[in-house]
Amino acid sequence: MDLVIVESPAKAKTIERYLGDGYKVLASYGHIRDLDPGEGSVDPKNDFAQKWTIDGQARSRVQELSKAAKEADRIILATDPDREGEAISWHLANVLRDQRGLAKLPMSRVVFHEVTKSAVLEAMANPRDINDELVHAYLARRLLDYLVGYTLSPVLWRKLPGARSAGRVQSVALRLICQREVEIESFVPLHYWSVEADLEFDGKRGLTAKLEHADGRKLGREDITSEETAQAYVARISSQGMRVEAVKTTPRQNKPAAPFTTSTLQQEAARKLRFSAKRTMQTAQRLYEAGHITYMRTDGTSLSKDAVADIRGMIEKEFDAKHLPNSPRMFGAKNPNAQEAHEAIRPTTINRKPGSIKLEGDQERLYSLIWKRTMACQMANAEYLDTRIDLRTLDGTLGLGATGRVMTFGGFMDLYHEGLDDQEEEQDNRLPKINEGEEAKVHEARDIAHTTKPPARFTEATLVKELERLGIGRPSTYASIISVLEDRGYVRLDQRRFFAEDTGRVLSVFLDAFFHTYVAYDFTAELERKLDRITNGELDWLEVMREFWTGFEKAVDATSELRVRDVIDVLDRELDQHLFPVTEENPEPRKCPACGTGMLGLRIAKNGGFVGCSNYPECNHTKNLGKSSDGEASDLPRELGPDELGRMISLKTGRFGPYLERVADEGEKPHRVSVPKDLSLENLSLDMALKLITMPRQVGIHEDQPIMANLGRYGPYLSHGNKNAKLAGTLEALEIGMNLAVEKLANAKEKMPATELGNHTNGKMITLKSGRFGPYVQMDKVMANIPKATDPKEVTLAMAIELIDKKMAKGGAKTTKTRAGAKKSAKK
Template identity: 50%
Template sequence: MHVVIVESPAKAKTINKYLGPDYHVLASYGHVRDLPAKDGSVLPDEDFSMSWEVDAKAQKRLSDIAKAVKDADRLILATDPDREGEAISWHVLQVLRDKKALKSQPVERVVFNAITKSSVLAAMANPRQIDAPLVDAYLARRALDYLVGFTLSPVLWRKLPGARSAGRVQSVALRLVCDRELEIETFVTQEYWSILVSLATPKGEVFEARLASIDGRKIGRLDVKTAEEARAIAEVLGAARLSVTSVESKPTRRNPYPPFTTSTLQQEASRKLGLPPARTMQIAQRLYEGVDIGGETAGIITYMRTDGVDVAPEAVAAIRAEIDKRHGPRYVPQAPRKYVTKAKNAQEAHEAIRPTDVSRHPADLARILDPEQAKLYELIWKRTVASQMESAEIERTTVDILADAGERRAELRATGSVVRFDGFLTLYQEGSDDEEDEEARRLPAMASGDPLTRKDVNTSQHFTEPPPRYTEATLIKKMEELGIGRPSTYSATLSVLRDREYVRLDRKRLVPEDKGRLVIAFLSSFFERYVEYDFTASLEEQLDRISAGELDWREVLRLFWKDFSHAVDEIKDLRVSQVLDALNDALGPHIFPPREDGTDPRACPSCGNGRLSLKVGKFGSFIGCSNYPECRYTRQITKPGEGEGTAESDGPKVLGTDPATGLEVSLRSGRFGVYVQLGEGEKPKRSSLPRGWEASTLDLEKALALLSLPREVGVHPETGAPITAGIGRYGPFIQHNGTYANLPSADEVFTVGINRAVALLAEKQEKGGRGRPGTAPGRTVGDHPTLGGAMVVRDGRYGPYVSLGKINATLPRGTDPATLTVEQAAALIDAKAEKSPAKPTRGKSTASKTAAADGEAPAKTAKPKAASKSSGGKASAAKPAGAKSASAKSASAKSAGAKKAPAKAKAGAAGGEAG
């Protein structure tokens, strides 16, 4: 019997069918061990020795694997064909050796780029040994991520209370978002005018031309700055004689795009399908692991974590045959196309993402796949086929026109294109761009010397706009261009930034939160080198050279740690006031924006002679007056008008007067968020804004409705007891005699009638429900495709989640519970089942078990002591519970190579990056 080890049970099930009864395929369920999130997991003073800890859930799986291997003739490690897959195989082998499960059995490593019978059998026939340089590159990356995260994060917590963590790649990605926001804030809008002339040829065909020059002066896009200047030019054009001076036509060719890599697939799926990168990778994983086609499970795309753009010769031949069959020989180029990646740190070992069998047309699989899978497969199929099609042939025409007004002369220019042969464009076009719009403009036939008739002269006012905020797709593209991080972990990095509340998604754009901007300002001020784009990219290049066997991984770590540990030691002795002074300067345009009256933006608006500065307190950072405690003016960091509501210390925003009581109704912001308040006094009536309600749109009517809760819906027809509706700790609900039933939205609290209320309560009683709201029966999504059993979406205390038996998986932020699909629910359940975090030790604080995208330290959960109140930014930093003295920490850093995390966490499932 031959034992084969793969990562996932779905992959194991499919491969077991291919190999037959002589093979026993087992799944490791991803990584089986990791660096413990505690002091000493990586020891720089011991040549970067690393201590590994087996995951609690993996213990049983490894025992099963060890038991099977003891009686096996051969062990075959068949994990994914990348750096991460190599690392999993290495970890499994090390554990089996530690368990003494291996005797004289041969150990082989096989890799396949597609889960098809032919690919798997070909791999089994060509085994190799574990690739030591690939493992070394994984070890170097994992150690780097650990050392940065667990050394830098405690410094961040001490100097900047309220911050969560810092990571090697995560911090640089955050800097990109924050730098773009600063560009937007400091952007100076310019007015400019465009001049467009509508003309007609002698045959009466109409077209448009733009101003190119006036009196010999070339006119660029921004050169006409005022309405007066535009009007004067329009008068010249209105009185001029117009004639064609030249017509130039140039044939050009547009070549197809290369097939997808991980990052380009994420970008294009976001643009065309509206899929977030993380969701794109989930769907691609399913397509790779296999779907049931005619009773046989097969992978329908190749491995989806790759930065290579090459395609296997046999696949290219099949693609060319498919093009000939569907489009004809004119669309097949004479020679196959060969692509080379342009990414700075790309590895060419893997194929691009492509269909495993190009003859499987998307229309044929649409009946088998769910809608999202079908759309993503179609995108991959079209891009792959188009990449081997003939170029499009386009004729670009430029017409120059003279406008002669006697003493003044101007030149106009008209451009257009004609697609002479569509080539690959018949199948695939990437996104939308101006070039394609230009191709749609076809100019009429003209010749030099032809007179033209003026139809109209249009002048239009415009204003320059700042660069747009990044979307997840455009940020991934930028990171790839700079050579930062690995494509396989980009989506995980973005998830960490959102989970840490460093950024938020607003209309699919990434907006930095104040917390994130403070972290980047701190790192840029005191650890500038380690958030530089070039430095991070060069480190990635060194990691790639390690994987190629060109560099020693420990030597790379030695050089990095020498400078990094020295930089940390220097910062430890800084006073918090020094840190805040640096942040005041770095964040000046954001936290102290220019005032309309031109006065000093840092002058205190309350006392007049104090100076505003950043402060740190129990609940994070804020803006305060230097004359504290005489002046108690404070405000949130967000500029007035940008946040949700107004800071309580800024004074409440008065919404109006309650007609029943005559008391003022105001909108305020406290430590737990935005709320409305009725009147003043010792215990005024208050109500928090429910989820989904925006402070910016709240009016008096809505505020009074909130303050009127709980509302009596009516009397129950059977019991005679009242039914009330309200918004509580767990969301909107109705209540009758201690039985609670959830309402789907806060708005329904004010409109629910007696009939619907009675029906909801009856349904809840049938399910055996009493007690607190938040335990509604939920919506059944469907049965789990592999584990079986119904998956149910519920609204819980901490938000919506999906459950299967005892497995509860929280829905990602922004996911709509009402539209959750079986595929999405199953993916969440599977991910939760694989993680299965161990229970925390009683009495000790625990950090999040969520893996950091680049090995960061876990978020601090031990409650800090409140910072002392101060003036002029001289606040003392909050000290983490259980923190060592500065001298003790210094010694620890030198001996152990890392700061002690305040709690135990799994900090690297996504830290070692694929490929």
Template identity: 50%
Template sequence: MHLVVVESPAKARTLRKYLGKGYQVLASYGHVRDLVPKEGAVDPEHDFAMRYQVIERNAKHVDAIAKALAKAEDLYLATDPDREGEAISWHLREILRERDVLDAKPVRRVVFHEITERAIREAMAHPRDISQELVNAQQARRALDYLVGFNLSPLLWKKIRPGLSAGRVQSPALRLIVEREEEIERFEPREYWTIEARCRKEEARFVARLTHYEGRKLEQFDIGDEARAREVADTIKRAARGVLRVEKVERRQRRRNPPPPFITSTLQQEASRKLGFSAQKTMRIAQQLYEGVDIGAGSVGLITYMRTDSVSLAQEAVEEIRAWIARHYGEDRLPPKPRVFKTRSKNAQEAHEAIRPTSVARTPESLKERLTRDQFRLYELIWRRAVACQMRHATIDTVGVDLACEGGHRFRATGSTVVDPGFMALYQESAEGDKKEEERML
């Protein structure tokens, strides 16, 4: 019998379904060890030596794993494919070594980025050793959490008030917030006015903004108060007598390419804008979709691993998406070559994938009855973005019109029309601050 250990019971249920007989799958229920909660847990004087203890609430799960290992021929550590998952596997191996229950049994680390039968069997067939580099990265993060928080928090209690805390992340974040607030407080508001003309040509209505007054281009603060604004408006009304003539029309065509598939941060941002989800809620639901949802034939992982900073997609995923687009939207919706996105972060782990559906054939509508409302909404967002990223660009006509009247007064109206929606037929990215483009036909 082979023993497989994962973090969560939901993930364990999905793996049991795929691995079948001959495998026992147990959950560690998250981290199994942490630093001792007292001074000296990290010792900078001795190469930052760290003292750990088993987390009390998970001690019974560690005991169950140790007991099962006694009857197993080997151990597969299948925790998440990031530094936290690597650390859980390392800590578990160290505990079992200390308890002397490994007995020279092979310990294999298996990594998969999606919980599907193909991915799991591929990972089980190609195990590796625990990556000490990833473990060291996690330990460095944990040591900094301890050293900053343990040493600074008591100082805050003493100097300011009890209950305050400092941290490796929260303290620099707080500084950024304070500095931005100070900038806002230093800002000196300055009044300015803009003037617009409500125009109509036959049945088309649009708005044009004043850009030149008495032959001179207006700067932002040229019209500084209401009295001046009304004076300018009255002058133009007398000169125009209700009519503006078209002086120049500029037409341009531009392309808009689809956004890359989601990484952790962009998923959180877009789920906040479009769905109103907090970052915590987004990650909780994404975890459910990753670990597996019962869709009628047992538990199935619906998305790839949701903690990633890479925008790359596996070749087979790209091929499946392109085939689906050709079948449902037509070959003309595909670019000549697959789109390849480059990860901007220098520290991105390129072995990871972007967040995508594990099978594009599982459309949101086909799963709607099996998912909760929030699961459906987040899955639909991920599915649409992943499919759209391999679709043809959108083609947009933009128009700029200069309108003028006697006296050197000139207005500018702009608008755009979608000639070919391309990927926009499936997905439109939210603009930051929830600003929506107004598409006007001129």
């Protein structure tokens, strides 16, 4: 009997079924040992010797594995096919060989990238030894993380009380988020104008063109910097006709994206499914272990020849011949590291369409995303016609332009299209047929005011994308990096955007000031490249460790003479704009509001940083640093600004919570809208308020019916005919575009229309309806659910009367509760 050891019990059951008699498959449940949590588990003076420990839970697993191994003829280590999986096999081999009677037992390593019978049997037929290079790369990474954490943390506790800890890669990711906050705080908005005109041809055809040239020069997007200049252009355009100078139509194509890597899967799942990186990886792990997808930790975009052939066959079956290119697509490698050899993430069997296998919830949604992306990558390009029309005023001084795009063939986009970050989705914009030399009348010209926006805060998708671009960490570590930052309270995720907390800002400034080299992007990326070179056998791992430790130890020693006062001065200076922003309402933010004479500054206590007055102890005014107070309404009411008709919109709070109010026209009541709970009051802008106050919003027209985004009693949703689709949050309802809306509605169940079944014996009408919790029958205020085993289409009037009568017997009619307490108090 051979003992096969894998990582998870779910995978163990599947593989044991594939292998049959003669094999026993057990799970290690991940790592069985780790560095001892105490100090001194890595000794830099002794070639970085390690002290490993097996915790309580792992000890019982080791005993179970050892017992089974003593009855086996050989041990086969079948953990995951990456650096971490190789490390688990290495630990298992070392621990089991130390057990009595197992030192000489044959032991081999096998790897497979998909949990299918053919892949497992092929791996079993090709065993190998444990890969020393992969193990050395793991050791270097794990030991570096340990040394940075255990060496830097005591420095933080002494010099920066309140700071919890700092990690090698997490600190660099934190710096990214904090630097974005600095960019936003220092951003100075620029006001500019654009000019556009509605033009008519023969009174039948029309288009809108934008001013692009004036008096012999090309106008940049932000070149018109005053309203007076913009209005002067409007007057000049309005006073004369226009002539078409050129019409150019260009065919263009869009290629499909490559199949998923770990990084792009995390990004797309964040955009389309609103999954965190951690949630994506946990779901993908379950899909892999169940044999539905290939291994989910990979940097590669290649597909096997057999997989490509199967995909092309499926495209031919599901679509017309034009959707299948003449030859397969090949996707090149981007990152030259050891995990590149893995295939991209794909379904193990492309014939298993979403919905054809038993999956629920997150697994169903993520599998559908992977299946569509895999199919799309081998489909034909999407085809467009781009049209450009150049016009000029009759006096030749002003030039206007109009552009249009029309999709002529959907190609891969008939199945799937990649999500976008911080930009609008492209929409078809069809222009009328216009000929060169035609003249047009100006129906209306207008100027439009704009304000430049600060850089957007990172979403999970854009943070992962930036980490990958800079070469910081590896895709398999992104989920844990983000989780650690959130768990330690250094950042928070609000409206799917990362905000740096005060504690995170303080820590990041400290590290940047006193350990700049080790949070520098280039240094961290170069270290990652060295770790990859260790994996490839190009560098000695101990040499890399020695080089790093020599410099890092000196940097730590240099802080020994650093006084806390010096730290405070640096932090106070670097965080000035964040802690003490100058505004029109508060031109002297450092002036103490309590005593009026003292100056506010950053102070450090054993529990962390706070803002205090220079007149202490005479003045005890303080303000704690920490998590922001988003959601508090202490600064309300607050004016947000006027709408396009000059009506002021304010953010207020009332009996039922915060709400928006728009000043009413004479003789009308103010328009009020509650602020959804998932929106941050502190970051509620005028633009967002305008969108909220005008809800519901028409997203577009699909199949001759409008798609509406709305905010309902149970949250935001889309509606289209008899279909409703739930949305992830208010922000999605305000911003969702047509492509994603159509996709969401396609996956939604059609809502059953209300049907009158007939009158009850008491003469009242009974109606069959569909609600949030399923189908039900209703008579006045009495509602009774249809049993789950009953098809709503089979419900008769007699059945409905019986359900209503049973409900009434139980006292099922809705009643309005009387506020007795309020009445009593009113009588007093």
